[in-house]
Amino acid sequence: MTSVRELSEDFQDCVRFHGHVCPGLAIGYLAAKAALQEFKTGPAEDEELVSIVENDSCAVDAIQVLLGCTFGKGNLLFRDWGKQVYTFMDRRTGKGIRVALKGELPGSKERHVLKTKIDAGTASPEELHQWEAFRASVVNDLISADPGSFFTIEKISDTLPPMAQIMNTEKCELCGEEVVQSKMVEYHGKKACKGCAKR
Numbered sequence: 001m002t003s004v005r006e007l008s009e010d011f012q013d014c015v016r017f018h019g020h021v022c023p024g025l026a027i028g029y030l031a032a033k034a035a036l037q038e039f040k041t042g043p044a045e046d047e048e049l050v051s052i053v054e055n056d057s058c059a060v061d062a063i064q065v066l067l068g069c070t071f072g073k074g075n076l077l078f079r080d081w082g083k084q085v086y087t088f089m090d091r092r093t094g095k096g097i098r099v100a101l102k103g104e105l106p107g108s109k110e111r112h113v114l115k116t117k118i119d120a121g122t123a124s125p126e127e128l129h130q131w132e133a134f135r136a137s138v139v140n141d142l143i144s145a146d147p148g149s150f151f152t153i154e155k156i157s158d159t160l161p162p163m164a165q166i167m168n169t170e171k172c173e174l175c176g177e178e179v180v181q182s183k184m185v186e187y188h189g190k191k192a193c194k195g196c197a198k199r
């Protein structure tokens with residue numbers, strides 16, 4: 001695999017956060033690049049950039065690092081749709097882009113076949129090496145590409161989700177822990193947290 005030292009500084013930041021170099025992280029890196037180019041901006045200090053991600057793969061970590069969109073700030077929204085699609089909005093202008101990966105990455109099928117063998121413990125050392133080389137080359141292709149060559153990028157103006165709010169909490173009648181009111185459920189006639197209601 002390409003040594004981290006040869007990689008661009010912003011990709012290195014993503015790798016440090018994510019923990020390893022992988023094609024998924026490189027996809028997120030390139031998607032975030034599309035947003036940075038479109039909005040001509042750096043990462044969000046507050047909530048001015050919003051990312052809506054349609055998967056919870058490695059890619060999302062690069063988006064958090066490069067765009068400053070996080071769950072904690074309320075400007076990272078997850079839709080569990082299993083798609084390599086990202087919507088980025090700039091609250092200051094109300095404009096955004098929808099970034100969708102075009103088809104499969106080059107060499108995906110070959111990588112998948114090799115990975116299956118590796119997981120089954122039947123890969124030869126050459127196959128292991130080949131798999132690593134495939135991954136390194138797709139990572140390098142992605143991080144040095146123009147976003148438009150891997151993604152379909154569409155300009156949009158969408159209704160933005162509301163800003164993060166300070167929420168009132170109340171004690172769960174079963175465990176006594178504080179819970180955001182809107183997240184409480186009724187359980188045997190008591191106001192309870194979802195954790196208690198599940199038991």
Ligand SMILES: [Zn+2]
Nearest residue numbers: 022024025058
């Ligand atoms: Zn990864």
Ligand SMILES: [Zn+2]
Nearest residue numbers: 172175193196
């Ligand atoms: Zn409880």
